[in-house]
Amino acid sequence: MTPVEGTRWWFDSGSAALDFAYTGPLVADPDDDSGAGAELLLGLDDLLGWLGERFGEVQGVPRPGDLEDARGLRDAIARLAVAAAAGEELPASDIDIVNLFAATPDVPPALPGGNRQAGHASVRVPQALSTLAREAVRLFGPEAGGRIHPCSADDCSIIYLDTSRAGSRRWCSMQRCGNRAKVRKHRAKAAAQAQ
Template identity: 40%
Template structure:
């Protein structure tokens, strides 16, 4: 059974960054340990029709994907800092530009009126989408809405699309609920178990 990856960060590049779970914390976990895991991520979060098998990439493509993920992170850190997107390290900028230059998935309208996507190299095409999305995000007004989750055991970033712009958690179902439970226990004390 293919692993299920976290989504819902609001941007494809932020979902891709989440494949290094607990970034910078003890217990950080690589969610793309194998080429098969990368293919599964592309199948789940890419634009391809459900049930279409994504070819397993090479170890070299997996290495490039992980490098791209770290370049996306470096770009976002720079863009959110004082130097802006121009502060992205040159090597990371080159990786992003190289990935963005690959042809993205191509929309195809079928005879039934549905749009599906295709690509000669489905994995590299989605990685191109990731790079293009990151470049678009850091040069848009939406950058101001990128947040880090307030959960103490979470390092996920997300795009705050709430109307007031004060969302605190990557997901209300996980980090938000855990925080509310912790607050309730602090206020009301833990029940005595005898």
């Protein structure tokens, strides 16, 4: 399955912050042909569309700097993900960027129902970015330690968060790489038996 340019990213990385990083150049391997690495946030509308799918409609008039802010946070998360997946030390400058966004007001949690629409009716871009930054704090913090991996397939460098209880997830997605690996293994076995 090859994502077509302009369509939204199709795979579940296990983390909203990682999904966000995949709207831009998150590639551990520059020869990757997965479709990861394409810039999906070409304009403010793309950003509002992406955030809207996660947070409900984004309200208010976006500021001119919102797109730049979003890309800055996203790229920092992407670099942190590449470092974490490689087991390398996280770049301090990118930690600073995430912490800066996480320190601002996020999207408040709200119970459904009630008589007044107080919370989600007024989500703004900076709040959504703060929520994503806070996700990134959890993602790269000590609790998630060792759960960020590159896909096990040889020709795939997609990075994901292993949310399986046993920590046994091996593929970016079963549809993409898991099944291909199974098919290859099956063919090799059949070929060996035919000899």
